[in-house]
Amino acid sequence: MAVCQKEREVAYRNRNRLVPLLEKADLPQLEKQELPFKQKGMYLISGGLGGIGVEIAKFLLNHYQARLLLVGRTPLPEPSTKGNHLKDGNGFAPAVRAYQNLEQLAEQLGGEIRYEAVDICDLAQLQQVVERAQSDWQANLQGVIHLAGIAPEHFLVEETRNSFAATLRPKLLGSWVLHQLIKDKPDSVFISLSSVLAFFGGATIGAYAAANNFLECFCYYQRHKTLVRSYCYGSSTWVETTLNRSKQIRESRRALGQYGIFNQQGINSILAGLHHDQHSLILGLDGSNPYVRRYTQQPPYYRQRVSVYFTAVTELSVAQLQRLEAFVPFGTSITPKFQQLQAMPLTPAGEIDREQLISPSKDTENLLPVTDIERQLASIWQKVLGVSQIGIDDNFFGLGGNSLLAVQLSGEIEKTFGKQLPLAALFQAPTIKQLAHLLCQSEWSSSWFSLVPIQPSGSKPVLFAIHILGEGLIYYRDLVRYLGWDYPVYGLSYGLAAATNANNINTKPGIGNGLKELAAHYIEEMRRFQPEGPYFLQGVSLGGQIAFEMAKQLDAQGQTVAIVALFDSYAIGYQWKPYENTTVLQRYTLFWIQKLQTYWNNLWRLEPDKRRAYLSERIRAFVRHYKSGAYKRQFQWFAKKSNLSTEPGLANPNLVDAISDIQNVNYETQASELSSVYPGKITLFRAKQQPPGHYHDPLNGWDGMAASGIEVHHIPGDHISMMLEPNVRVLAEKLKACLAVRQNSSHT
Incomplete structure (x- = not known):
């Protein structure tokens, strides 16, 4: 690669905006010298x-x-x-x-x-x-x-x-x-x-x-x-x-x-x-x-494929093995194709004949869409994901999909096929081949309202992950990948499993705006899936507060909670304690300066023809949130970090409204009074970079709220970047070490 000098540096010269990029060095085409x-x-x-x-x-x-x-x-x-x-x-x-x-x-x-x-x-x-x-x-x-x-x-x-x-x-x-x-x-x-x-x-x-x-x-x-x-x-x-x-x-x-x-x-x-x-x-x-x-100007390309051939007898079917595709340690988003053979083809020397293994077969002809439904689905995926070429075994989430894009995809499917599919359907049928088969059925319904599988397979105890503020479960995907395929992870995000599209958002009767009611609802769904403990709970930001409340309620029900893992969560009422010499006006001004800077950076990341739509969507979102009061002041810092601007190309107002409706109960769960003490132990994974406007507190306000103490692990990054590359690798390693200890303890 030759440096032709990415968005980490920008130079404006003669009215030109210059950024450093990588360009492939085509040496054979260049002149030679001694x-x-x-x-x-x-x-x-x-x-x-x-x-x-x-x-x-x-x-x-x-x-x-x-x-x-x-x-x-x-x-x-x-x-x-x-x-x-x-x-x-x-x-x-x-x-x-x-x-x-x-x-x-x-x-x-x-x-x-x-x-x-x-x-x-x-x-x-x-x-x-x-x-x-x-x-x-x-x-x-x-x-x-x-x-x-x-x-x-x-x-x-x-x-x-x-x-x-x-x-x-x-x-x-x-x-x-x-x-x-x-x-x-x-x-x-x-x-x-x-x-x-x-x-x-x-x-x-x-x-x-x-x-x-x-x-x-x-x-x-x-x-x-x-x-x-x-x-x-x-x-x-x-x-x-x-x-x-x-x-x-x-x-x-x-x-x-x-x-x-x-x-x-x-x-x-x-x-x-x-x-x-x-x-x-x-x-x-x-x-x-x-x-x-991402640092080059090359057009999108069709991903390399990994084929896995095996003859061993396994308890898992080939279809179940396909689920492992999202957890290949390195080489993001590849889709292994598993093929079980009666015997490996051999050369005269007794070695595996690789040429016979990779020679064209009926299987390889089916990689591209064949039926009308598959072709229509591929066209929708290309539009939603921005990928030029898609195979029928490609995984939606492996190609960069998330819960926000999943709602958009569901809306496009309803427009094209006239069928409403809950988001849970996409989690359970994440490839074009599986989704096409699902659409051929007369109807499909989810038995879950808020519980969705993120990584359904694995021999370890199930981890239940509570949503992050405003972004559902998308920030868990990197963490799950580094935890490995043996850790099953299910997410809890209000209404996500039952959501169908941007114009059909379900609500569940009996759930008010309180944290306790939401925690009780999540426990109900979790215990229908896993009736008895020990339970392994984890939550990011607001999700950590909900996980904490769930742990208390589970303890009151006589259930065992093996771990309450809080990813940079703050105790209720803590995060807006100001510095002694900081005024409300100063904090509020700082917040808006940082928020506008985020918007500005997102704006310049977009193609010029998409910037107007992004600005319009941001203005509408501001007016909507100002009128509804959904974002309470104590969460504004985190809203800045996790708002929809992380997907700057998402400018569909109906879709934004849909996500807001799904998450609205999440925004309003902040309790007005401090919760009672949890008799167990809290494990806090704390971001090393903390925002301004806080007292320095290495326990994030949780001191005295867990009778069995607080275990703290420091993770590189800030409130959001600790969940992203490369910091998420540190988080995954420390979390796995904690889980191993708790799993051993729960079996004794």
Whole structure:
């Protein structure tokens, strides 16, 4: 991928709005040049005994018999003690072994190698080292390969001036000092190795990302303001080096579209960039990954398919196995196709014959819509989801659908087929093939009013997830994916299972506007599904307050509650306690500034022809909510975070009204008095980033409300982003650990 410079940065120049994007580097179509290295040339490599530095040194010795000056921070031990370090296998051993191997290679091939411990940010020291090497080798420095750097991990709020400066130092100041060595030498080469994180960033490596971003800017400066031939290549993880070997790190990077690079792949990629004079490249990206594609201007594409062939006897049917599609750990939203065979086709050598497995069959002919109903449904899905091509086994939610779009889809189905399907039908038949079969039936009805399956399969106890304010259950999808397929999750969101379309919203008699009544209704539906405990409850924001009330009522009914997991929920009445020196007017002004900023950002994310509709919808929503009083003041902060602007393309006023009606009882459940104490324990997953206008309270106001205590886990992100990538991974891991403990306890 070549950086052609995403919405994280915007520049306005000459009335043009510019944003950084990624563009695929089509190297075979570009002109070629000779590599910028010379036989017997002298080159300085910073970080020279690091894993990547050693690989580059090997290449230069093998192909150019180069004279290499390797510099690093740490002195090597005395030659007489090197054997002891190798024998002991201590911290010096890798560097000693690498240097010995390079010395042997240089001697065999006629090159030169030297290592010096020097501060690359000290120009005087560096000049002395270079001059001494030039004198000994009777050669002039012809290039610099800058690899040195440090990558400590800190959240930005934890960074200090000193820690931030220390991370920047080798990349920023080091680059400038190294540049002084060759800036006046025509045709000298300066190659710096950056990181993919310079473009994508990351939760705990902000300083490191900034340092690498500087390298790319400095490369531009060198090419346009000096005679130096400068190149900067951002790379994903080199899996064979000593850096970033952790399997967990590699897999998390792969999930974001960053492939691990083997040494030879890395060297070849750098050489290809140099050979085609590409000054700025990012190496090791998966161009088909959605996280990467969103930074490109490529058109929508048909997803890759994963086929799973098996011969084993299993208790689950193939249809049940298909439900696992939303929980493939990495490669978002793929749809595995399970096929059970009597025996695997084999080659004459006894190996599995993959060509026979993937050869065209009747099954593959059925991937695209065939019947009229399937074609009509595919057309509706394309309109609602904005996807250009859809297969009959694609999962609606796997393609980016959520409860808001599900209501819109139900409305379109009623228009086309004249049938009203509750939302629960879409949860239970989420593919075109399943939905087409459902529409062929005379009628379909849901036995549930508010209970919907999010992930129905799994051997663990069922988790019951309570809606977040205003957004139903959509924020649970990432969490469920990282919990894994073995955790069944059912959602409780008022009226969601019975909702059919934007003009047909059901209400349930006997439920008032109180939190207690809503909790009792959810318990009724939950106990019809699972009559006896232990119950595992979780809720986001307002949903946490409802989960807390449900736990109290279940306890009063003699039922066991294994866990009450609150995702950044505030105790009733807590969140609008102002700072002592903050006026109501100041808080209200701050709220509207932040809200308008959110609207402004959403507006610019849209295509120009959709902006007017979005503005109209926002104005209508404001008038409607102002008249109804549905949003009470204590929830306005969270409404800002979770309002319908998270789906900026959703501008259908009937649909917005429908969602508002469905959720209206949720908005009005705030009790006027503090609830009584729950005899059990609360598990609070608290966002590290808390909004202004609150007292600092590490327990979010829950102190004294759980007789058995409060267990607190801190999650990166704010009230909403803790439920989203990449923070949701931390949340999922901590939640799984808590669930494992509670499951074991509930069985004893």
